[in-house]
Amino acid sequence: METASAKGVLSHLSFLEVQTKSRGNQSQQQSRVKELKAQIEALEVRRDQLKAEISAHKDLQKLRSSTDKQSPDEEEDMDEDSESPQLLQLMARHTELQDLLRAHRLIGGYDAIHTSQGKGLCVSLLTAYEGVYLETYNLRIDLKPKVRIGHHNIPPFIPLNRLAEQINLQTDMKTFLDALSQHLNAFAGRKQQLKLVKEQHKSVDVMESNALCSILVLMLTEQKNKMAILCVLDYTDHTQCLPTRVHFECEDKQLPDSPQWKKNKIILMETPVHKALITMKKMGTIA
Known part of the structure; x- marks a missing residue:
């Protein structure tokens, strides 16, 4: 009877060991899935940025090419119905938007670019600690029909939606980005400290x-x-x-x-x- 009882205990322990390993594997798989989803969202944001940049460069190249082909005599003979004034207006508008974007970066401290024909804005938020640049997080903000948060790779434990609710995203995007950046930089700083503790x-x-x-x-x-x-x-x-x-x-x-x-x-x-x-x-x- 004692032998049978011992076998029963060993069998139960083996079952518990297998069950524990199975749970551990499931937990690892779920963590990996979350990590891959975050990477996918980051790549989607980066894709939108690249598409917008390529489109802007192509448009500008076409405008410059059309203008370069015109002779000085043709420029003097241009009337209001010709295409050249429209091209020049587009080039001027493009330059104006670039200047506004540069001003936004200088004042706000964020790298931003318009996407989806002006319906969205992709923002890159850099993190740093003690002069060392760490992770960069990307956030797409949809501007139409109303301002709302789109794809992003912000960690799930950062209170992104709560910040958007507390701060009026429709009218005060700068304050929202400042608060989000503060959370991200603080997290990056604590994470870097932990890394340095393990190393040093x-x-x-x-x-x-x-x-x-x-x-x-x-x-x-x-x-x-x-x-x-x-x-x-x-x-x-x-x-x-x-x-x-x-x-x-x-x-x-x-x-x-x-x-x-x-x-x-x-x-x-x-x-x-x-x-x-x-x-x-x-x-x-x-x-």
Whole structure:
């Protein structure tokens, strides 16, 4: 009976192992599908940008070609019904639109281009941290019949629709793009800090982090007694790169309230985490 019972337990454990692996594979597949969808949307936005650029270049080339073929005598004899004045007007309009677009980039700080015969606008939002350019996100905004968000590759955890609701997208697109850019740059900054922690601090174990990089759990080692200390950084303000709360846990319940570790808490709240860890090591508080 004991042998049969043992076999039953082993069989059940094997079943649970297979089930766990199956769930893990499903989770990986779903994550991969989301990643591919984001890539497809980014490529669609880029495709629209390229189509608009090619169309603009072709039109301008035709206009210039038509104008170059005209002799000075023909230009003097042009009347109001001829095609040349229309071509010149189109060229002037094209130049005017280019100037407006350049002004928009300079004032707004965003790379934008019209698409779909002026019915849409593709905006590229660059992210950077400490002078290093990181990901570029693309967003298509449909202008007609009303302003609304089209295809994009903005991460799903960025509150894109909530920002569009809070800020009147119809009348204040600049404020909307500013708010979106702030969220994206803060996320990129937190993500880059996490990357630098893994690269620069091999003695620090990253125990947990989420997709938004708004929670970071580190395992530190206290220098003097080699005691393990759990450090939790909570980035409640998703528009910032610094945590709003830092919490320590360890076997010595008195240690987090000691003057030295209170000082460490302030350092972690006021300094990017990869730099804060360097400071803590120099002070001799962590290994």
